[in-house]
Amino acid sequence: MQDVDLTVVGAGVVGLAVAARLAAPGRTVWILERNRRAGEETSSRNSQVIHSGLYYRPGSLKAEACVAGNRLLYPLCERLGVPHRRTGKLVVASSGEELPALGRLARNGEACGVEGIRLLEAGEVRRVEPHVRARAAIWVPSTGILDAATLVRALAAEARSRGAELLLQTRLVAVEPAPEGFRLTVRDPDGELFRYTSRLVVNAAGLEADRVAALAGIEPEAAGYGLRFAKGEYFSVRPAKAGLIGRPVYPLPEAEVAGLGIHATPDLDGRLRLGPDLTWLDPGWRESPEFSVDASKRHAFWEAARRYLPELEPEDLEPEMAGVRPKLQGPGEPPRDFVLRHEADRGLPGWVDMVGIESPGLTASPALAERVAGLLADLLGSGRERRPRRPATVIGEEGIGRERA
Ligand SMILES: Cc1cc2nc3c(=O)[nH]c(=O)nc-3n(C[C@H](O)[C@H](O)[C@H](O)COP(=O)(O)OP(=O)(O)OC[C@H]3O[C@@H](n4cnc5c(N)ncnc54)[C@H](O)[C@@H]3O)c2cc1C
Structure with missing residues (x-):
């Protein structure tokens, strides 16, 4: 008999957005986080920019999830009380030689679906930002800034208010296939091993996502997941x-x-x-x-x-x-797209990997959560009434988030 409907591995902004999106009454969702607090890793070590989607290959998941995430993130921050500001941004060309590249970038952004892009002359740049020196610039109105630590806290609170359990200091260490889904072994805060079964698993383990995929039996380098x-x-x-x-x-x-x-x-x-x-x-x-x-x-x-x-x-x-x-790429290699994949065809129905979620993952997080919901829609069902056993784990509001340096 399974214990849990869905396990999300990793309480960064991506895992928490997935958990907040998929938690529902009667559906048991556990979020495993190896650290003492949520969002202590990449989710609190970034520029806190709500990106527009200017830079990525049109049609790529990075581009689509960034543009969609940008549109979702402003109302989400509004609803959850996360401090944010739609500032717009400038990409500047410092010399005449850079003008062709500036034009190419603007066209790339338009091809990605970024709205409102304008090219500014030097005088217009000075009117927007008097201390900035530029030969010309791209004006991107949809860019903004936010408080990432508050977003992490708010998503964790949202997931928990919908019934998800955030298990801190709880590391996934082993995975075995089971008739009901996956038998997961976690190390709890006391260092004890605890086993349970989860029908569905979403791997949002950030810097460890390739290793978590390997726990499920996927060879990272062969699959193209090696970080x-x-x-x-x-x-x-x-x-x-x-x-x-x-x-x-x-x-x-x-x-x-x-x-x-x-x-x-x-x-x-x-x-x-x-x-x-x-x-x-x-x-x-x-x-x-x-x-x-x-x-x-x-x-x-x-x-x-x-x-x-x-x-x-x-x-x-x-x-x-x-x-x-x-x-996902090494030095000198061309950029790779985010991996977001239901691994059913690798014999792992119900297992979703999210690998290589670098920038713009913070911006893309609500859109990635929507995609995960789409991938698992047929398997999610409407949830069950039974409450699961819980491992003995310190879980507390005070444990969430990280103060920025
Ligand atoms: C320098 C830099 C600047 C950036 N700037 C921006 C920006 O301005 N705008 C933007 O949109 N994006 C930006 N990004 C990207 C963005 O920060 C990331 O894409 C996003 O934070 C990734 O979130 P995550 O939840 O996938 O990963 P993480 O925040 O790393 O969360 C993964 C979690 O999984 C946990 N975990 C790992 N293994 C296990 C295990 N076995 N068991 C249990 N838990 C486990 C980890 O402890 C961690 O908390 C930037 C990134 C960097 C590095």
Whole structure:
């Protein structure tokens, strides 16, 4: 007999959005999270930008889920009381040579379905952001900023209010097929092993998603799920200059670097942050993860940002924090799309993998949750009345979220 209808592995913003979307009266949903609090990993180590969907290949899941997620996220933040602001953003060309690339990016955004894109001349850029120097820019009105930690807390509260259980300090360690679905083994907060069966499983394990897929018997490299890791470091701008801009300002993405370029992003508390850059990490990084910021990069960050914010001085910058992108491609390889896949054809009906959910995963999270709901619609049914046994696990409102550095 199964214990649980649905298990979501990982209480980052994606897993929580899935759980909040799929929890329903009479349906038992457990969210497993290895850390003491939800959202402690990539979901609290990012730029907190509500992306528009400018950069991705038209028709890709990244593009579609970003554009759809952008439209879903504003009303979601409104409804859940998550601080956010639709600021719009500028992507700037600093020289005449960059104008063709700026035009290509604008056309790509339009092909992805991003609405309201406009090309601005230098004078128009100055009227929008007087401290920004640019030869021209793309204006993207649908971009915004949000408070990611509050979004995590709000989604966790929403999932729980619909009956989902958030099991903290509970790590999935083994998976076996079972007639009712999957027999899952978790290590609970006391280090004890606990087994139960779950009819459906959604793998939203972020930096561990390839390993969680491997627990189900999928060979990550053969399936194209093997993760590579790219660190992104941030510097904060000292308060006296934090008000230089009121909205995110991005350079053109550098083709040879797998990131968006060192951009300047204000947050809702009036701080201004530069970054992230991109450094490929050794594959062994996961064995002893660390998120330090290399203070010696100050000059390189200043060089990158002063092209469009010439009033910055190197001493305005302080090392702040870092996040790590779970990427499906390695250095020099072309970008890969998000993996969101029901693994029925691998003999795992009811198992959904979400792998390589790097940027714009925060923005895309509500749209990805809709897609998961679609994939599992036939298997979900309407839920059952029986309540499951619960493992002895510390679960508390106070345990959710992470203070930002
Ligand atoms: C530097 C950087 C900047 C970014 N900026 C933006 C941005 O501005 N806008 C945007 O839209 N996106 C941005 N992103 C992307 C966005 O942050 C991520 O796509 C998103 O947070 C991913 O959420 P997640 O839930 O998939 O992963 P995570 O937040 O990593 O959550 C996965 C969870 O799974 C748990 N877990 C793993 N293994 C197990 C296990 N075996 N058992 C139990 N639990 C487990 C982990 O502890 C973790 O809490 C950025 C990312 C980075 C790195």
